[in-house]
Amino acid sequence: MRIRLPLLLFALAFGTASAEASELERVPPVAHAETAKECGECHMAFQPALLPAAGWTLVMDGLKEHFGENAELPRDTSAGIREYLTTRAGRTGDPRLMRITEQPWFVREHRHRQSVRQRPDIRSKTNCPACHPRAEAGIYEDD
């Protein structure tokens, strides 16, 4: 029994981590016209489940300086998008981080060799469809 307890704990921890990642391999696609249009102009419109609600709140509070670019929206547009993203937000992830690419599950799932990162068609970690052809539909299991 003494020997098995650490094994059990390990299995539990590992099981939780992979359950979290697999929960995010298929997420509901963006089904809100303004979110798809406004967020999708400069990058893929990321699905609400990819960040916890607090993360989306940080993003929507900071559109004037959105990762180095001005992404301000008219107030009613931004309120509608905020509502859509936060009410359908993910259950997992670190609520203090507003970068999806810094979420622990993301980092864990994207430990690639440097040569993969340098593929010229990728350019950025936020370019999901470069490696996940069905990313826009919320399907990430086919990498």
Add this chain to the structure above:
Amino acid sequence: MKIRKALLLASVMTVVSATGVAADPARDAILGAYARQAASERGGFEGFSAARGERLYLGPHTGGNPQTPACATCHGPDPRAPGRHVKTGRPIEPMAVSANPRRFTDAADVEKRFARDCPNVLGRPCSAEEKGDFITFLTGR
């Protein structure tokens, strides 16, 4: 009479081929509003210029985000081809109206993009004259 009609048709066709595309009422209205604004901003305003619009598009400029010294940085040197966001890699539909007839037909969208991208490229807002020059250039391409 027949000759007059033919002449009229020919002149209309010349206008269409000179601009590259048929006129769009929504785009005309946007340009008209910028022309009125440009006249009120600058006394000597004499109409928009595709050549000035092209220089604005191609840059390079200083004063904005060093990653984006020109509109062409993301939209590409040939506005009839698709662009690519320099940071995210996201494809961008062509800017030239001949390749993308929906360009500059939604006034709110046009204003939103100028409000964001002029500071990104130039480090300041664009004047109404610059906006009209830009649209005039891309309407003719």
